[in-house]
Amino acid sequence: MLLEIKNLNVEFKQKNSKIIALKNISLKLNENEILGVVGESGSGKSTLCLSILRLLPPNAIITGEVYYQGKNLLNLTEKEMQRIRGKHITMIFQNPVGSLFPLKRIGDQILEVLNLHQPRNGKENKEILKQEAIHLLNQVLFLEPEKRFNDYPHQLSGGMAQKVAIAKALACKPKILLADEPTSSLDATAEQEIIYLLKKIKKEQNISILFISHNLSTVAQLCDRIIVMHNGEIVEENTTEKIFTQPQHPYTKMLIRSLPILDQNLTKLIQNKNSGD
Numbered sequence: 021m022l023l024e025i026k027n028l029n030v031e032f033k034q035k036n037s038k039i040i041a042l043k044n045i046s047l048k049l050n051e052n053e054i055l056g057v058v059g060e061s062g063s064g065k066s067t068l069c070l071s072i073l074r075l076l077p078p079n080a081i082i083t084g085e086v087y088y089q090g091k092n093l094l095n096l097t098e099k100e101m102q103r104i105r106g107k108h109i110t111m112i113f114q115n116p117v118g119s120l121f122p123l124k125r126i127g128d129q130i131l132e133v134l135n136l137h138q139p140r141n142g143k144e145n146k147e148i149l150k151q152e153a154i155h156l157l158n159q160v161l162f163l164e165p166e167k168r169f170n171d172y173p174h175q176l177s178g179g180m181a182q183k184v185a186i187a188k189a190l191a192c193k194p195k196i197l198l199a200d201e202p203t204s205s206l207d208a209t210a211e212q213e214i215i216y217l218l219k220k221i222k223k224e225q226n227i228s229i230l231f232i233s234h235n236l237s238t239v240a241q242l243c244d245r246i247i248v249m250h251n252g253e254i255v256e257e258n259t260t261e262k263i264f265t266q267p268q269h270p271y272t273k274m275l276i277r278s279l280p281i282l283d284q285n286l287t288k289l290i291q292n293k294n295s296g297d
Contacts, residue, residue: 021087022228023049023072023109023196028084030067030076030252038081041067043253045084049196054222054229056243056260058236058275064252065232069111069198072230074101088196106133110189111198114205116182120173126184127153127169133191156187161217179210186217190225197221200232215242236279240264248272 030042042064049055057065070076072086074093086093088109093101113119121129130153150169157165160183173181182202189197199218203211215238221227233239239246239260246263248256248271256269267273 021048022051022089023230024085024087025072026085026087028068028071028082028086030064030071030080030082032077033079033081041080041252042071043251045252045254047247047254047257049228049230051195051228052222052226053245054218054231054243056231056233056239056246057249058233058239058246059249060234063249065234065249066200067252068249069200069230069232072198073105073109073111074098106136106194107192108194109196109198110192110194111200112182112185112189112202114201116178116185116202116205117173117176119185120181122173125170125172126176127157127171130156130184130188130191133188153187153191156191157184159190159221160184160187161213161220162187177210178206179213182206182210182214183217186214186221190221190227193225195228197227197229198232199229201234202231203238204233204235211238218242236264236275248275 025045025047028042028045030040032039032041045064045068047055057068059065067076071082072093074082076082082094084094088104093104096104120126127150131149134149134152154165154169157169162168162180162183168180173184176184185202197218203214206214218229218231219242222229231239231243243260246258246260247254248263248269250271256263256267256272258266258268263272264276267276
């Protein structure tokens, strides 16, 4: 089992009260799998990702177990966790432009990640890293990567910026990619490009993806299994096909009913996912 979460609870302390964000969350992420996590805003989806990487604010209380390759991440020191973040488990976010430093060229930002985990000195070795960075941009379907290497983030569209963020995330060949609503701020064309890219990454690099979204149509195209969250709890879990065709929980049924023209598009979406188109 690549990633297993057992009875994860998260709450945030305030002056005279507490906010419960996650309640007894248990899930498994298998190798070479895309697991979707859906639910409305405030259901705990993003908190789940941040808990895995231990990036929650200081006022958070977290209990439970988060196992990566059999090792409980919640028991590691901060120094040990720094070796996990980026190299083994990495994350991309909802706002791709905001995740990039505005005053630094995109190529240099990828180089920073590469150099962090595989530092190289000397002009020749630095050139090797630059070629690796260009190769990463090519892997994420960046047009003319050599030419765009020196672009600044403000010169990119939202879809292009998200591709750069994915290239940075893949720089150290992680086993798990946490994707926190990576398509929600994109237009329809860019969204489809990112969906195609994530499928390609899973197939070619044997990477597992935890895909957070509130968009059931997107999840139907991409994910092998789906977890439905509501008020910080998992209310249903099943294969993508069964979630859409045989939903059990009232909240899941409500989400599906809210989809526009569901009957006309659902079968096609799931078929496209299964065929890898």
